[in-house]
Amino acid sequence: MGRPGFTFPPMFFFLGLFWFLPPASVQRTNTIGTCQTETLGREFITSYMDDCGNSSQFEVQIAGYFAFTSVSVSISNYTGDGGRFEEKIMVNRGEMVRVSLPESVGIKGVIKFSKVVLVKADKDISVVSVSNKDVNPETTVLYPVSCLGNEHYIVTPPTESLDSYPEFSVMTYEDRNLVTVHVKGKLRYGTRVYSTGDTLKIILLAFQGYRLQGIANVSGTRIVSEKPVAVLVGQVCFCTSTKCNHVFEQLLPVCSWGTTYIIPPLPWQKVDEIVYITASQSTTVLYQLGEQAETVTLAGGSVLQRPVKPSIPVYISANVGIQVVFYSVGAAIPNSSHAFLMNVPDVASYCRMYSINAQEGFENFALMVANTAETGAIILDNQPVRDVVWNRVPGTELVWSMHMLAPAIRSHAVEHPSSPFALLSVGTAAMDSYGIPGSCREDVTFKCQTETLEIKEQMEMCKDVFLQGSTSEFCSFVNSTLVNLETMCAQDRAVSLQEVAGPFGSFLNSFTLSAGGNENKREIASTMTFLLQSVELAALTAALMSPEITTQTVTTESMAIKTLLVVPAAGPCDEVFRLRAQEETMDIHCDTITRAATEDSVAVAFISYSTLDSIIDKRFLNEGDLMADEKLRNFHLNSRVVSGAVGAGRLMNLSKPVNFTLRHRQAKKEEEEALCVHWKFIAGKGTWTPDGCTALYTNSTHTICSCNHLSSFALLMGLSPEWR
Numbered sequence: 001m002g003r004p005g006f007t008f009p010p011m012f013f014f015l016g017l018f019w020f021l022p023p024a025s026v027q028r029t030n031t032i033g034t035c036q037t038e039t040l041g042r043e044f045i046t047s048y049m050d051d052c053g054n055s056s057q058f059e060v061q062i063a064g065y066f067a068f069t070s071v072s073v074s075i076s077n078y079t080g081d082g083g084r085f086e087e088k089i090m091v092n093r094g095e096m097v098r099v100s101l102p103e104s105v106g107i108k109g110v111i112k113f114s115k116v117v118l119v120k121a122d123k124d125i126s127v128v129s130v131s132n133k134d135v136n137p138e139t140t141v142l143y144p145v146s147c148l149g150n151e152h153y154i155v156t157p158p159t160e161s162l163d164s165y166p167e168f169s170v171m172t173y174e175d176r177n178l179v180t181v182h183v184k185g186k187l188r189y190g191t192r193v194y195s196t197g198d199t200l201k202i203i204l205l206a207f208q209g210y211r212l213q214g215i216a217n218v219s220g221t222r223i224v225s226e227k228p229v230a231v232l233v234g235q236v237c238f239c240t241s242t243k244c245n246h247v248f249e250q251l252l253p254v255c256s257w258g259t260t261y262i263i264p265p266l267p268w269q270k271v272d273e274i275v276y277i278t279a280s281q282s283t284t285v286l287y288q289l290g291e292q293a294e295t296v297t298l299a300g301g302s303v304l305q306r307p308v309k310p311s312i313p314v315y316i317s318a319n320v321g322i323q324v325v326f327y328s329v330g331a332a333i334p335n336s337s338h339a340f341l342m343n344v345p346d347v348a349s350y351c352r353m354y355s356i357n358a359q360e361g362f363e364n365f366a367l368m369v370a371n372t373a374e375t376g377a378i379i380l381d382n383q384p385v386r387d388v389v390w391n392r393v394p395g396t397e398l399v400w401s402m403h404m405l406a407p408a409i410r411s412h413a414v415e416h417p418s419s420p421f422a423l424l425s426v427g428t429a430a431m432d433s434y435g436i437p438g439s440c441r442e443d444v445t446f447k448c449q450t451e452t453l454e455i456k457e458q459m460e461m462c463k464d465v466f467l468q469g470s471t472s473e474f475c476s477f478v479n480s481t482l483v484n485l486e487t488m489c490a491q492d493r494a495v496s497l498q499e500v501a502g503p504f505g506s507f508l509n510s511f512t513l514s515a516g517g518n519e520n521k522r523e524i525a526s527t528m529t530f531l532l533q534s535v536e537l538a539a540l541t542a543a544l545m546s547p548e549i550t551t552q553t554v555t556t557e558s559m560a561i562k563t564l565l566v567v568p569a570a571g572p573c574d575e576v577f578r579l580r581a582q583e584e585t586m587d588i589h590c591d592t593i594t595r596a597a598t599e600d601s602v603a604v605a606f607i608s609y610s611t612l613d614s615i616i617d618k619r620f621l622n623e624g625d626l627m628a629d630e631k632l633r634n635f636h637l638n639s640r641v642v643s644g645a646v647g648a649g650r651l652m653n654l655s656k657p658v659n660f661t662l663r664h665r666q667a668k669k670e671e672e673e674a675l676c677v678h679w680k681f682i683a684g685k686g687t688w689t690p691d692g693c694t695a696l697y698t699n700s701t702h703t704i705c706s707c708n709h710l711s712s713f714a715l716l717m718g719l720s721p722e723w724r
């Protein structure tokens with residue numbers, strides 16, 4: 001699928017290859033299916049080709065993009081006598097969860113099978129399949145059922161030794177699928193041998209598949225099916241061999257093949273690797289290794305094999321769609337088990353945001369290909385990617401580089417604000433290596449932040465609650481709030497503050513009723529912390545979603561929200577902005593706002609809650625601090641609870657303090673002391689604490705508090721000990 005904004009290298013003219021089609025119009029040779037190379041989806045099927053016996057381990061790695069995504073991994077008939085496997089998990093946004101599959105899911109022999117693994121989720125996920133033979137794990141990205149196609153060309157490394165064979169398996173999701181194999185080379189199915197020119201027809205029922213084994217090279221074998229199928233290719237490896245390379249990969253259907261490909265060299269590469277280029281029709285291919293260019297005309301069904309040399313990038317271009325599969329034959333020690341097989345993504349499928357999983361026990365790298373002018377803006381885990389060397393890809397205007405990933409973190413986000421680029425996730429370990437294209441998550445990018453550390457904590461807790469099949473009022477509230485936030489952020493549609501405030505208000509009302517007799521302080525504290533923070537995020541989001549409106553106000557029974565959009569000035573600014581909600585105000589300096597600027601405009605939100613001070617009341621005074629306890633013994637809350645937030649969330653250590661004017665609930669008596677406090681939530685405990693806030697001024701009706709950070713605030717009032 002073409003993504004906008006990508007400048008294509010105008011190299012054809014230098015080579016005089018005027019007959020090449022402009023690559024912006026990637027030609028599709030097959031119109032069945034959607035033919036998009038997506039990696040995000042809700043349903044995936046796969047299987048595991050295996051001959052190894054005891055030492056095989058199989059797993060799926062599931063990456064989540066939304067809160068509380070329910071995933072089921074099931075195999076309808078994995079024992080052959082109707083035995084069913086199912087595991088249910090829940091995965092949150094930014095998380096990766098591994099699910100181990102029973103060893104008997106491995107398919108032995110050249111047979112029809114029904115051990116198809118189905119991964120099904122209620123929101124978009126991406127899935128990486130791992131097959132771990134002996135010490136030799138191999139991975140493939142799975143393409144969702146919606147991206148499967150009806151025509152495939154097999155490409156696998158040919159036989160290298162007596163105990164390794166090319167193999168492939170074909171699986172169907174839909175029922176009664178007639179699959180025709182047009183054989184090239186020589187292969188085995190059941191007890192028969194088929195050779196070039198033979199065709200083999202098999203009808204598959206839903207979630208069935210079959211596995212074929214090559215006797216000689218079977219690359220170029222064509223598979224045509226009435227309904228879409230998933231095709232895995234690879235190489236068999238028996239456990240007895242230490243020199244055998246067990247590899248596998250899910251192929252892309254012909255309809256999603258592209259015309260332009262870049263292969264950056266592997267970071268650890270010492271020997272020549274291989275690229276296989278497959279044509280489905282008469283095709284002219286340009287293959288450029290460094291400065292050396294070569295054009296080749298391929299007949300339909302033929303597979304071109306070319307070297308990929310250490311440190312030299314490869315550029316491949318064709319007049320119609322081609323399949324490009326990279327085969328790493330193994331690096332440091334020749335003939336050791338280091339190999340992997342990987343689809344190379346075509347330039348038209350490059351995207352702006354990826355997630356990749358670092359694999360345990362490996363040195364993990366992000367290999368990137370980008371437009372020369374855009375490299376500076378690539379962000380890894382919210383930090384600019386620095387200290388990387390970008391190298392030219394001869395023949396194009398693109399550059400490539402590699403970045404080693406921190407070993408501790410398992411899931412990484414890599415993104416560019418506007419320009420598509422390529423991201424390959426590769427890694428090496430003592431006896432192994434892997435390579436997988438990054439999962440594009442462009443379609444689920446949120447324009448706004450939907451989490452804070454505290455919210456993440458609550459999500460983890462509720463995930464456990466949901467997984468046990470139970471629920472609580474709080475967790476359903478967390479779920480519906482996050483679903484609303486995510487919808488709001490993903491849809492990129494203007495939402496009114498009214499819509500934001502509504503659900504919180506109804507929850508607050510019902511909670512106020514039940515919290516009266518509720519002595520569970522921890523639960524109240526965590527619920528209210530979640531509420532305070534999610535209202536802030538939602539209000540900021542609503543403000544950012546309506547860039548044409550400078551200020552918005554909403555007043556409901558339970559809260560008043562005021563928002564302001566500020567476009568940061570170029571130079572220093574002196575202005576002070578005043579936001580009013582109910583009878584409270586917040587004064588914030590424009591320096592504070594622009595320091596939070598990451599985008600064109602910054603949102604500021606001020607919220608005043610009508611009833612919250614009767615829920616998080618004096619029961620939540622400084623716990624554990626005896627000095628403070630003594631002082632605060634007779635203090636009570638004497639104002640509404642207010643929250644202030646800017647841009648990306650809660651700013652700490654402001655250069656210029658923020659001033660809040662809070663209206664007293666009851667007139668302050670002369671001898672009473674007013675104490676400005678903020679709401680602090682740590683390790684499941686919530687307290688009101690005076691850290692970072694001072695009372696600037698107080699009279700009988702109002703107190704002005706000055707605070708060096710933004711969060712939620714209130715006033716405590718009572719007799720100081722000297723008056724008691």
Ligand SMILES: *[C@@H]1O[C@H](CO)[C@@H](O)[C@H](O)[C@H]1NC(C)=O
Binds near residue numbers: 480
């Ligand atoms: C979360 O809320 C959504 C939308 O209201 C609902 O469909 C889903 O089942 C809920 N999830 C859980 C785990 O309760």
Ligand SMILES: *[C@@H]1O[C@H](CO)[C@@H](O)[C@H](O)[C@H]1NC(C)=O
Binds near residue numbers: 588658696706
């Ligand atoms: C807060 O009040 C102090 C004292 O009056 C003042 O110096 C400061 O500028 C005020 N800050 C803002 C942001 O208005």
Ligand SMILES: *[C@@H]1O[C@H](CO)[C@@H](O)[C@H](O)[C@H]1NC(C)=O
Binds near residue numbers: 661699702
């Ligand atoms: C108390 O101070 C506030 C804020 O400065 C002011 O608006 C209000 O009029 C004062 N009230 C009295 C009784 O002086």
